Amino acid sequence: MNDFTSNGAFRQGGLFAVLLLFWVMLNNALTVETVVVGVIVAAVITALFKDGMSFLTDARLNPQAVLATFLYLGYFLKELIKANIALAAIVLSPNLPIKPGIVKVRTELKSPMGRLLLANSITLTPGTLTVEVGEDCLYVHCVMLESGDVNEATQRIAAGFEKYLEVMYG
Amino acid sequence: MNSILLIMSVVLAVAMIAGALMAVYAKRSMAIAILAAGAVSLFASVMFLILGAPDVAMTEAAIGSGLTTFLFFFVLRRVRGGEHD
Amino acid sequence: MVEGLLYLASMLAGAAFLLALYRFVQGPNAVDRVVAFDVLTVISITAIVLVALVENRIVYLDVALVYALLSFLGVIVIARYLGKET
Amino acid sequence: METLLDLIGAGLLVLGTAFLFLGGLGLNRMPDVLNRIQVGTKATTLGTLLTLAGAGFLHPDWALKLLLVALFLLFTNPLSAQVLARAAHRSGHVKLSEDGIDHLAEDQGDKL
Incomplete structure (x- = not known):
């Protein structure tokens, strides 16, 4: 289980999801333009930070x-x-x-x-x-x-x- | 509804005056004076919000409270001396 | 009815604010004052939410978010400074 | 139906600010620093959470942003209390009563 949670793709996916969720909550709206802008910005930030978020990578996922x-x-x-x-x-x-x-x-x-x-x-x-x-x-x-x-x-x-x-x- | 905002602004005004007096008269510790100055600008940002200017309030909270307090503490850690607590 | 309860809530928050302010001014030592400062900022967040409810504008909640972030960082910086002393 | 939700929200607002008031009262009544930190952080955390929940009942369309503020407070409030408690203990402002138990001071005495 730990092999899976500590690999790079999972870390980056977790960071991407958290950033997108934060953006949508900050905008308080689930419209198309909000989500499109959020996806672009979150993808750029995820590409810049390779390590991801520690509190997701430590967690088990069962x-x-x-x-x-x-x-x-x-x-x-x-x-x-x-x-x-x-x-x-x-x-x-x-x-x-x-x-x-x-x-x-x-x-x-x-x-x-x-x-x-x-x-x-x-x-x-x-x-x-x-x-x-x-x-x-x-x-x-x-x-x-x-x-x-x-x-x-x-x-x-x-x-x-x-x-x-x-x-x-x- | 307006009386709620009136009560809040009176309380905030009292707090701002008390904080400013503390910042001026804190003789014993420089850290307390910096803290009081930061508190005054935090209350001022709520006051701006009550007056209907959320953008000014956000700037006041970021610059007046955040940046200035960090800068003062950074300098205080470098300088040391002339302080007795 | 709702307006009256909102009025009562703001009165209670104002009383709490004044009590914490008394501790902020009175506090015997520096840590007491920082604790009172922390409580004052959290009560201010509540006050911002109440103002947003009265004015009926969601933009005001952004200010509450910025406020929470900055007061947290400020308390951390001050506490690290005080802990390093002596 | 709408008025019932509004009433619940306003009730939660009053309850939350009442906890804030208790926190302010405790801040003035408690005798030493660590007890003040305890009252301050607990009462204000629950008070603000209840206030945010009440605002959510009054304006259901604000729920996401209110939830963000609540999550933020729930993570940062105990952290700042902990850092403050540590600073208070390290700078020697903590004075427990005569027969008070203090394992931390004992262990630090061993190390020195």
Whole structure:
């Protein structure tokens, strides 16, 4: 699978598709002239940049990965809304129940894009914020931190996202 | 509908005056003064938008906030000295 | 009804803007001010969307896009500068 | 039917700006830098996303461009929060409470 996604034609095709999609969204119209101009400009840019886009070339392209992407998006939006309700409760309560601390979270993700997405997701989920990215771990700031146990924190913070990102990027 | 734009422009005017005062009176750190100057031009671009000039707003955001802030920070990193934070 | 709700939304956004502005002026150290600046720019994007709704012109959304890009780059530059210090 | 969509859109607008207001309030109530970054980035991300969704309900023909702005915000907002948090920690502005746990400072102490 990786042989296929890392060859040049796939990379350039991905870049071309992303550029064309961006152009159409920027114009907010799907007319003939928009698409023609977009195809020409996107082809020129694709010819100039041979390497393509990294976040497409790292991704796997099998049915499980596509399914995992959608499940990941749903889970992410659910967590984002949960995070905001929790934060609203903290902000509105009169005596501010917080106990901040920075905890280490281990991750097995290898590809840079997968780790970027994991760090971004942790930043937007309940009471956690990625501070620094190490070699095999992330340092996460928590609003409410009861114990400094690394394994327990890994289970609680990262496991939900890692399950999907594992399938998407490996 | 016009009262919405009026409220927004009043809030923006307050923000612009506060940002400009901060840019002038930030004695401790040069970075804060540059940041405040960038903030003033960002608010100014929203103000231009309210006044009905999207092209001017885009130019203001690009030149006033983007280019000037980058240039100032580039120069600040080169110069160093005369600053105590 | 819709107009009233739009009015309420712009009032709330203005209040949020003023609160963030207070933190921007007051902030004890530089990082606090940069955080407040980030929040101010995101609220400004919301304000641009509200202006576009009131004036009923889609061109205004381009400004929101440029704004988001530039404020992001500005915050990155400032944060790198502050991180290099000390 | 048209008015129902408009009402949903306006409701989402009010909800989104209410989250923005909470973000501004939290920015003033939280005691230290990292907590402020947390409140700032989360509340403003969801608030702006809800506002953009509300605008999409009010004007369905703007949907593509609004989606572009939303995608852009969703990618850039947590990134700038992360860079800011790292800068705050490196420049020594972070002071946790007495019994606070800080693995990052411990690990950096080992390296030095």
